Amino acid sequence: MLDDRKLAVLRAIVEDYVSTHEPVGSKSLVERHQLGVSAATIRNEMAALEDEGYIAQPHTSAGRIPTDLGYRLFVDRLNELKPMSGAENRAIAEFLGHAIDLDDVMLRTTRLLAQLTRQVAIVQYPSLQRSLVRHIELVPVSGRRVMVVVIADTGRVEQRIAEVPLDLEPALVELLRSRLNAAIAGKPFVEVADVVATIVEETEYVNRPAVAAIVACLLESVVERPDDRMVVAGAANLARYGSQFETSVAPLLAAIEEHVVLLRLLGEASSTNDVLVRIGAENPALPTSSVISTGYGMGPVAVAQLGVLGPTHMDYSGTMRAVHAVASYIGRLLTEG
Amino acid sequence: MLDDRKLAVLRAIVEDYVSTHEPVGSKSLVERHQLGVSAATIRNEMAALEDEGYIAQPHTSAGRIPTDLGYRLFVDRLNELKPMSGAENRAIAEFLGHAIDLDDVMLRTTRLLAQLTRQVAIVQYPSLQRSLVRHIELVPVSGRRVMVVVIADTGRVEQRIAEVPLDLEPALVELLRSRLNAAIAGKPFVEVADVVATIVEETEYVNRPAVAAIVACLLESVVERPDDRMVVAGAANLARYGSQFETSVAPLLAAIEEHVVLLRLLGEASSTNDVLVRIGAENPALPTSSVISTGYGMGPVAVAQLGVLGPTHMDYSGTMRAVHAVASYIGRLLTEG
DNA sequence: CATTGGCACTCGGGGGCCGAGAGTGCCAAG
DNA sequence: CTTGGCACTCTCGGCCCCCGAGTGCCAATG
Numbered sequence: 194m195l196d197d198r199k200l201a202v203l204r205a206i207v208e209d210y211v212s213t214h215e216p217v218g219s220k221s222l223v224e225r226h227q228l229g230v231s232a233a234t235i236r237n238e239m240a241a242l243e244d245e246g247y248i249a250q251p252h253t254s255a256g257r258i259p260t261d262l263g264y265r266l267f268v269d270r271l272n273e274l275k276p277m278s279g280a281e282n283r284a285i286a287e288f289l290g291h292a293i294d295l296d297d298v299m300l301r302t303t304r305l306l307a308q309l310t311r312q313v314a315i316v317q318y319p320s321l322q323r324s325l326v327r328h329i330e331l332v333p334v335s336g337r338r339v340m341v342v343v344i345a346d347t348g349r350v351e352q353r354i355a356e357v358p359l360d361l362e363p364a365l366v367e368l369l370r371s372r373l374n375a376a377i378a379g380k381p382f383v384e385v386a387d388v389v390a391t392i393v394e395e396t397e398y399v400n401r402p403a404v405a406a407i408v409a410c411l412l413e414s415v416v417e418r419p420d421d422r423m424v425v426a427g428a429a430n431l432a433r434y435g436s437q438f439e440t441s442v443a444p445l446l447a448a449i450e451e452h453v454v455l456l457r458l459l460g461e462a463s464s465t466n467d468v469l470v471r472i473g474a475e476n477p478a479l480p481t482s483s484v485i486s487t488g489y490g491m492g493p494v495a496v497a498q499l500g501v502l503g504p505t506h507m508d509y510s511g512t513m514r515a516v517h518a519v520a521s522y523i524g525r526l527l528t529e530g
Numbered sequence: 531m532l533d534d535r536k537l538a539v540l541r542a543i544v545e546d547y548v549s550t551h552e553p554v555g556s557k558s559l560v561e562r563h564q565l566g567v568s569a570a571t572i573r574n575e576m577a578a579l580e581d582e583g584y585i586a587q588p589h590t591s592a593g594r595i596p597t598d599l600g601y602r603l604f605v606d607r608l609n610e611l612k613p614m615s616g617a618e619n620r621a622i623a624e625f626l627g628h629a630i631d632l633d634d635v636m637l638r639t640t641r642l643l644a645q646l647t648r649q650v651a652i653v654q655y656p657s658l659q660r661s662l663v664r665h666i667e668l669v670p671v672s673g674r675r676v677m678v679v680v681i682a683d684t685g686r687v688e689q690r691i692a693e694v695p696l697d698l699e700p701a702l703v704e705l706l707r708s709r710l711n712a713a714i715a716g717k718p719f720v721e722v723a724d725v726v727a728t729i730v731e732e733t734e735y736v737n738r739p740a741v742a743a744i745v746a747c748l749l750e751s752v753v754e755r756p757d758d759r760m761v762v763a764g765a766a767n768l769a770r771y772g773s774q775f776e777t778s779v780a781p782l783l784a785a786i787e788e789h790v791v792l793l794r795l796l797g798e799a800s801s802t803n804d805v806l807v808r809i810g811a812e813n814p815a816l817p818t819s820s821v822i823s824t825g826y827g828m829g830p831v832a833v834a835q836l837g838v839l840g841p842t843h844m845d846y847s848g849t850m851r852a853v854h855a856v857a858s859y860i861g862r863l864l865t866e867g
Numbered sequence: 868c869a870t871t872g873g874c875a876c877t878c879g880g881g882g883g884c885c886g887a888g889a890g891t892g893c894c895a896a897g
Numbered sequence: 898c899t900t901g902g903c904a905c906t907c908t909c910g911g912c913c914c915c916c917g918a919g920t921g922c923c924a925a926t927g
Contacts, residue, residue, distance in 0.1 A: 574870085590878060
């Protein structure tokens with residue numbers, strides 16, 4: 194069924210097609226690769242590969258193009274990822290090392306990934322659901338307004354304004370702040386709702402509405418929204434599609450602005466070591482593109498996803514390597530910071 | 531030189547070309563507009579307009595297209611902006627009303643503007659240089675690390691980690707926080723550097739290195755960076771360019787990722803009432819596009835810019851109206867919040 | 868003197884045609 | 898099983914030609 198030579202032929206077809214973007218024929222195959230057999234033999238193998246659905250020809254008398262299935266087989270048979278070169282690693286460190294806060298890390302990471310892969314890069318902010326509370330701050334901004342600032346152990350900062358029904362005593366704010374911090378600092382975000390409920394109950398009657406308002410605001414900013422925060426970069430790389438504009442680029446541009454769609458594309462948060470590849474029709478939303486994604490985080494459990502969006506005919510090996518390298522670097526960065 | 535009828539003809543040419551994107555000839559002009567004269571007369575006028583540089587023909591025996599100069603004259607003769615309809619205003623209020631914090635306001639504003647104009651929208655965060663300090667917060671995050679959080683009166687929040695040379699006493703942090711707030715809360719950001727210098731000098735000798743580190747960090751986050759924060763949306767609208775991809779869309783996509791370029795395109799912060807229009811070659815960076823921008827802010831003085839990027843053949847009147855309306859709405863929103 | 872109808876002229880774009888080239892499938896021989 | 902040969906099939910680019918939209922100019926007109 195799938196002897197070694199057939200695999201070698203498929204591999205050669207994928208490589209050639211990825212680099213030239215033109216259907217590849219039997220003759221050019223034997224020229225560019227040392228396959229040790231003649232073009233006629235290759236033609237036979239190609240006919241077999243086509244029967245099994247791994248390659249196709251755009252029209253009679255043209256070369257072959259890998260199908261989604263062909264790419265899938267190719268990717269599955271990539272035994273291991275080559276490590277990045279020393280120079281590449283140094284470039285990553287250089288690029289990300291000077292970040293000043295989490296926003297900056299996210300921005301730089303996304304641009305770096307876009308630049309390395311020459312595709313559209315997507316990086317999700319660390320999920321609150323999988324983080325710990327580091328600190329809560331209450332900042333009075335005017336008589337009846339308090340800014341509630343929540344800081345996660347990943348460095349992510351969420352803030353929001355709470356409107357309270359009556360003027361607040363500074364002492365009460367102070368008390369509430371220390372009680373909130375004592376109760377939930379260091380705890381996972383998912384436990385916040387439970388812990389905080391008791392604090393409202395323990396509040397003396399007159400202050401309860403104000404405290405309830407602040408706590409409600411806190412809970413709102415802690416709960417994950419569907420259009421969770423993410424950064425996208427590298428749309429300019431779509432320019433290289435050029436001709437196939439209408440068919441490929443337009444839907445991609447549309448998707449890029451729909452964060453909800455992107456989130457679904459990135460897939461479920463997985464371990465930080467698996468690189469997930471979804472090819473063509475494997476993701477129904479964008480059947481002409483591929484997504485390569487992985488989780489990143491402090492340690493083996495992922496706090497969020499990052500990945501790359503590109504045409505199905507992309508350099509899977511190199512892109513997977515870059516995605517993996519960036520994810521593990523940002524993981525280290527978060528652990529230190 | 532420029533009698534009324536010539537202006538009417540130019541106006542008609544611009545309108546037709548904007549809506550059809552095809553060179554417009556004398557015959558179709560008299561059909562679609564009530565000009566009261568024959569096509570031959572229009573031809574004479576058109577020849578005159580071409581001599582004066584307001585219109586051009588892509589090749590002999592084609593209709594006329596407005597030149598940059600023609601658009602400029604057209605825009606300058608738009609005597610006043612029609613106000614938005616009630617329904618449009620309600621849509622804006624509906625869209626922006628539910629924002630929860632400044633980040634959310636920026637995001638929603640940009641998307642709204644992109645949607646209203648069907649172009650690429652750019653919204654700059656309120657400039658710190660033109661804001662007042664509302665509050666400063668120091669949050670110890672570990673032994674030798676303090677997160678410095680600065681909140682502006684516009685609602686903008688900047689945070690950054692300071693590394694101090696020795697472990698900090700909570701009491702010292704507390705003291706520093708209150709002294710910093712007492713000194714600069716309510717003051718403009720531009721004065722922060724001066725005021726804060728004295729605080730370091732007044733610190734007792736042993737704590738001075740730590741305080742200096744924190745203050746240095748504060749100053750860093752207060753100083754405006756060249757790639758100041760901004761939000762971009764509506765890149766999907768570029769898909770409508772379709773055919774002219776290589777020439778028009780690719781450089782635009784590239785520019786969109788270069789925030790420094792965008793900043794320069796938006797122009798200098800002007801009053802909140804002027805709508806600035808830069809057409810084609812008037813902005814050297816993107817000679818085939820037009821930029822429509824204005825300032826927004828709390829009151830008549832602008833704290834930042836917002837605008838729209840599109841092809842030179844765009845609906846200037848409608849776009850200027852939308853830019854103005856969104857800017858004034860977000861100004862009101864900031865003033866209330 | 869501005870306006871108008873008429874008319875010759877000019878290109879750009881689309882359609883049709885053709886030949887070159889690349890690639891295939893099949894077959895018969897090694 | 899492999900290989901060289903060969904007939905066949907398409908796509909693509911070039912070429913040509915005609916159509917039509919649009920122009921500029923001119924002479925006539927009120």
